[in-house]
Amino acid sequence: DVKVTQSSRYLVKRTGEKVFLECVQDMDHENMFWYRQDPGLGLRLIYFSYDVKMKEKGDIPEGYSVSREKKERFSLILESASTNQTSMYLCASRVLHRELFFGEGSRLTVL
Amino acid sequence: EDQVTQSPEALRLQEGESSSLNCSYTVSGLRGLFWYRQDPGKGPEFLFTLYSAGEEKEKERLKATLTKKESFLHITAPKPEDSATYLCARENSGGSNYKLTFGKGTLLTVNP
Numbered sequence: 103d104v105k106v107t108q109s110s111r112y113l114v115k116r117t118g119e120k121v122f123l124e125c126v127q128d129m130d131h132e133n134m135f136w137y138r139q140d141p142g143l144g145l146r147l148i149y150f151s152y153d154v155k156m157k158e159k160g161d162i163p164e165g166y167s168v169s170r171e172k173k174e175r176f177s178l179i180l181e182s183a184s185t186n187q188t189s190m191y192l193c194a195s196r197v198l199h200r201e202l203f204f205g206e207g208s209r210l211t212v213l
Numbered sequence: 214e215d216q217v218t219q220s221p222e223a224l225r226l227q228e229g230e231s232s233s234l235n236c237s238y239t240v241s242g243l244r245g246l247f248w249y250r251q252d253p254g255k256g257p258e259f260l261f262t263l264y265s266a267g268e269e270k271e272k273e274r275l276k277a278t279l280t281k282k283e284s285f286l287h288i289t290a291p292k293p294e295d296s297a298t299y300l301c302a303r304e305n306s307g308g309s310n311y312k313l314t315f316g317k318g319t320l321l322t323v324n325p
Binding site for chain 2: 106133135137142143144145147150152158160192194198199200201202203204205206207209
């Protein structure tokens, strides 16, 4: 079975904290993605990576950074968390032009 | 800007009452149209990919179809376990073609 694993299902952080969301895939996919999902706004792309150490901004990169040091791992970093970053974060991976496989999601609350 | 618009936003059906969900998209440069199912609190689960107008794919009570400007997800004789949010997404054939652009989804509720 293909698998995308997100390290934390639920996190509660305080404003200004640095937050790391980790994602690992076991399918040897080149492409990995971070989306956030909010009611009424749908899925919005934050960043994606098309190869190790390569990254591109998505539609809403402000306040986020990413790291991809190994092919199977893609991390999302919130340098200084703010309340408007409270959301469901979804990691996904794919082979180019094929379907996305999603993780179970990480629900982040910033107080 | 690439747009994907899903309608209706929410749909309530009685068990056995067939219906269709719509996904319309800006026409230029479509490489693929994807359908996903998402249960509350979980990540989306892949259902279908459609690549060209006239293409159809089926899985159990679901059938996805594609025209030149929209896709339909037909649900035949739905059951309560079909209740979920259904998402569609497009992939472009040019430019930044690594990513999928998603619609906001249709929340389907099937009552027993």
